[in-house]
Amino acid sequence: MRTYDQYCAIATALDAVGDRWTLLIVRELMIRERCRYTDLRNGLPGVAANLLVGRLHELEERGLITREEAPPPIATTLFRLTPRGKALEPVLSALGAWGAPLLAEAPTHAPFQTHWWVLPLEWRLRDQAPDLPPVTIEIRTGDEPIQIDTLDGGVRVRPGSALDPDAILSGPPPVIAQVLMWGLDLSTAQKRGLDFEGDPEAVRRVARPTTHGLSPALDTQ
Numbered sequence: 001m002r003t004y005d006q007y008c009a010i011a012t013a014l015d016a017v018g019d020r021w022t023l024l025i026v027r028e029l030m031i032r033e034r035c036r037y038t039d040l041r042n043g044l045p046g047v048a049a050n051l052l053v054g055r056l057h058e059l060e061e062r063g064l065i066t067r068e069e070a071p072p073p074i075a076t077t078l079f080r081l082t083p084r085g086k087a088l089e090p091v092l093s094a095l096g097a098w099g100a101p102l103l104a105e106a107p108t109h110a111p112f113q114t115h116w117w118v119l120p121l122e123w124r125l126r127d128q129a130p131d132l133p134p135v136t137i138e139i140r141t142g143d144e145p146i147q148i149d150t151l152d153g154g155v156r157v158r159p160g161s162a163l164d165p166d167a168i169l170s171g172p173p174p175v176i177a178q179v180l181m182w183g184l185d186l187s188t189a190q191k192r193g194l195d196f197e198g199d200p201e202a203v204r205r206v207a208r209p210t211t212h213g214l215s216p217a218l219d220t221q
Contacts, residue, residue, distance in 0.1 A: 002015075003015045016062050016064070017064070017088065017091075019055065019058070020051075021044065021047050021051060021052065021055050022055055022058075022059065023088070023091075023092065023095070024044055025040060025044070025052070025055055025056065025059065025065075026059075026064070026081065026085060026088050026092065027092060027116070027119065028040055028043040028044065029065065029079060029080060029081045029085070030081060030086070030088075030089060030092065030119060031043075031115055031116075031118045031119060031159070032115075032159070033080060033081075034068075034078040034079070034080045035078065035079050035080070036076050036077070036078060036079075037052075037056075037076075037077065037079070040052060040056075040079070043113060043115070045111045045113075046111070056079065059085070063082055063084050063085075064081065064082060064084055064085035064088075065079050065080065065081055065082060065085055066079070066080060066082050067079050067080075068080070089119075092119065093119070093120075093123050096119070096120050096123070112141070112173055113143055113144075114139060114140075114141045114142070114143050114144060114145065114146050114159075114173075115144060115146060115159045117139070117146060117157070117177075118146060118157045118158060118159065119157075121146075121148060121155065121157045121180065122154070122155060122156065122157045124181065124208065125148070125154070125155045125157075125180065125181075125206045125207075125208065126153065126154055126155070126206070126208075127150040127151070127152075127153050127154060127155060127205060127206060128204070128205050128206065128207075129205055130150070130152065130153040132205070134149060134150045134151065135149075135150050135166040135167070135199075135202040135205055135206075136148065136149050136150075136162045136163075136164070136165045136166055136202075137162075137165055137166065137167045137168070137169065137198075137202055137203060137206065138161060138162040138165040138167070138168045138169070139168075139169050139170070139176060140168065140169070140170035141170065141171070141172075141173045141176065144159055144160070145159075145160065145161050145162075146158065146159050146160070147160060147161065147162040147165065148206060149162075150205065150206060155206055165198065166198050166199050166202035167196070167197065167198030167199050167200070167202040167203050168195075168196070168197040168198055169194065169195075169196060169203065170194075170195040170196075171189075171193045171194040171195050172192070172193045172194075175189050175192045175193055175194050176189075176194065178192075179194065179203065179207060180203075180206070180207050180208065181207075181208055182208065183207060183208060183209050186200055186203065
């Protein structure tokens with residue numbers, strides 16, 4: 001096991017979680033709570049099978065994840081974060097905020113999965129009218145949908161379809177990100193490829209206020 005071998009909290013933290021793919025494994029488990037190995041493989045396009053197995057073993061040894069056997073009829077191993085692993089949430093939040101401007105340089109063909117938005121949307125969206133009845137918004141970008149629910153002044157975001165959403169946003173991920181995170185108005189977004197159904201006020205309810213100079217994409221990593 002490689003180590004910086006320094007008496008420094010930053011160095012020792014990087015010894016534990018600084019290897020390639022490690023924090024993205026944490027991201028997947030933070031989003032889905034409990035994951036099968038195949039769920040992790042699917043959520044980490046490009047990871048080699050042997051490398052993923054090795055990283056999971058290292059995270060388990062360090063007390064950041066644990067495994068449990070799911071009861072029949074599933075009968076498979078599930079991985080989940082320990083409290084120590086969940087304590088990495090503010091680290092991921094800070095990395096996402098710091099890395100968001102770098103998405104302008106990301107290649108247009110880079111893989112994207114909608115569930116990668118679960119954490120940044122929860123961290124950064126707020127309910128602008130918490131005294132009103134709750135609303136639900138569904139996001140569709142080509143793979144599995146996610147849903148946004150207003151909750152106690154904030155939002156809850158999770159993978160899956162909404163039963164009866166107040167609004168549905170579908171289309172190119174950067175355009176949807178502009179609407180939710182940087183205040184792009186719906187009419188302009190529709191000219192850029194957004195498909196919209198439902199109540200515009202539901203979207204305005206959770207969208208962040210307009211900013212000067214729209215960022216090109218959302219911090220998904």
